[in-house]
Every structure is written in structure tokens, then in C-alpha cells.
Amino acid sequence: MLSLRRSRGFTLIELVICIALLVTIVAASTHSIGNLVDRQRSQSEIKGLMRTFHLARTSAINHAQIVTICPLGSDGKCTSDWNSPISIFLDPDNQKALNNSDFLVHVFHGSGNGHFQPAPSNRRYFQFSSLGTSRGTMGNVTWCARNDEPTLRQQLIISRSGRIRFAQDRNNDGVKEKHDGTPISC
Numbered sequence: 709m710l711s712l713r714r715s716r717g718f719t720l721i722e723l724v725i726c727i728a729l730l731v732t733i734v735a736a737s738t739h740s741i742g743n744l745v746d747r748q749r750s751q752s753e754i755k756g757l758m759r760t761f762h763l764a765r766t767s768a769i770n771h772a773q774i775v776t777i778c779p780l781g782s783d784g785k786c787t788s789d790w791n792s793p794i795s796i797f798l799d800p801d802n803q804k805a806l807n808n809s810d811f812l813v814h815v816f817h818g819s820g821n822g823h824f825q826p827a828p829s830n831r832r833y834f835q836f837s838s839l840g841t842s843r844g845t846m847g848n849v850t851w852c853a854r855n856d857e858p859t860l861r862q863q864l865i866i867s868r869s870g871r872i873r874f875a876q877d878r879n880n881d882g883v884k885e886k887h888d889g890t891p892i893s894c
Contacts, residue, residue: 746853746860749821753851754862754874757794757824760816761834761864761872764796767813768836774799774843775813778833780806786832790824790849793817804833822853822860825894834866841870848875848886852894858883861892 718726761777768775776799778786785805798811806812818824826834827848835843846868853860859882863875875884875892883891 746857749819750851750853750860750862753819753822754864756816756818757849757851757864758872758874760794760796760814761866763814764834765836765840765870765872767796767798768838769840771798772838774802774838775836776804776833777835778804788826788830788832790826791818794824799835802835804835822851825850825852836870839870842866842868850892850894856894858891861894863892 764775764777775796776786777794777796779789779792780795781787781789783805784807794816795806796813796815797806798813799805800811801807827850831847834847837843846866848863848865851862851864861884863884863886865873865875865887867873875886877884878889879885885891
């Protein structure tokens with residue numbers, strides 16, 4: 709007689725249970741990975757802007773003249789549309805306009821995953837003096853994600869001394885606060 713050997717594979721029920729567990733784990737991790745990616749994008753945006761401001765300050769000191777940071781219109785003058793590319797240029801005559809393309813230091817392009825808002829909202833430019841101090845234009849720039857998730861909001865704060873820093877979450881609620889302790893708003 710022929711003897712039947714038992715197969716050493718998985719049964720159908722075992723496979724169904726494994727696939728169900730795998731689907732559950734993947735579904736749970738996808739949400740977490742999405743949040744992680746969103747947080748990284750927001751940090752990348754504000755860090756890119758911070759590098760731009762640091763470059764402007766360094767350029768002002770190295771060239772011993774005024775440097776302006778602003779979005780430029782088609783006429784080369786500063787505009788208040790901070791979602792356009794942001795330019796850094798030497799501004800020796802303090803015209804807040806790029807009149808000579810040789811004075812252009814750098815152009816920062818945001819990713820388009822959110823938008824920048826300067827404070828006050830009609831602010832057209834920031835400037836650094838030859839000493840690296842803010843030239844009467846202290847303030848901040850807030851980055852808001854497209855979905856306006858409060859935990860993704862970022863803010864760059866520029867002091868009168870020219871110091872550039874990030875807003876912090878001082879009360880550990882997941883939302884960063886402005887200099888006065890109120891949550892960053894968009």
C-alpha cells in the first residue's frame with residue numbers, strides 16, 4: 709500500500725491569519741510613516757529658509773554692505789508674495805530692488821508643500837546690515853503645511869541683533885509657540 713506523507717507547508721487558515729496580521733501591521737505603520745514624512749517636509753522647508761537667512765547675514769558681513777532678502781517681482785522689486793522664489797541680493801543703495809544681476813547671491817525655492825507667511829503679513833523684505841544685525845526689519849516667517857496641521861507649523865524668528873532661531877514647543881503639546889507663548893497660527 710501507498711503511504712501518504714503529510715505536507716510540511718502552511719494550511720489555508722494559517723495563511724489567511726498571517727495575511728490578515730500583515731495587512732493590519734502595514735495599515736498601522738502607513739499612517740505613522742505618513743506623519744513622519746510630513747514632519748520631515750516641514751522641517752526641511754524651515755531649515756532651508758534658515759540656511760537662506762544665514763547666508764544673507766554672512767554675505768552682509770563678508771561684503772560689508774546691506775543685504776536684502778525678499779521675493780522679487782518681474783520688475784526686480786521686492787514683493788509681499790513669499791510663496792514665490794526668495795532672493796538674497798546685495799543692496800548697497802538700500803533700494804530693496806535687484807538692479808544689477810551681479811548682486812544676486814542666492815535664490816531659495818520652496819517645495820510647494822506649504823506656504824510662507826511673514827509677520828507682519830504685508831512685509832516685503834528683511835535686511836541685514838554690514839555688521840550682521842537686522843536692519844530695522846526684525847520679525848518672523850511662518851511655514852504652514854497645505855493641510856494646515858497645527859503640529860507641522862514652523863516659524864523662523866529674526867531678532868534685532870540678527871540672530872535667527874526656530875520657534876519651540878515649550879509646553880510639549882506638539883504645537884510650537886510664538887515668542888509670546890501663543891501657538892503658531894496660519
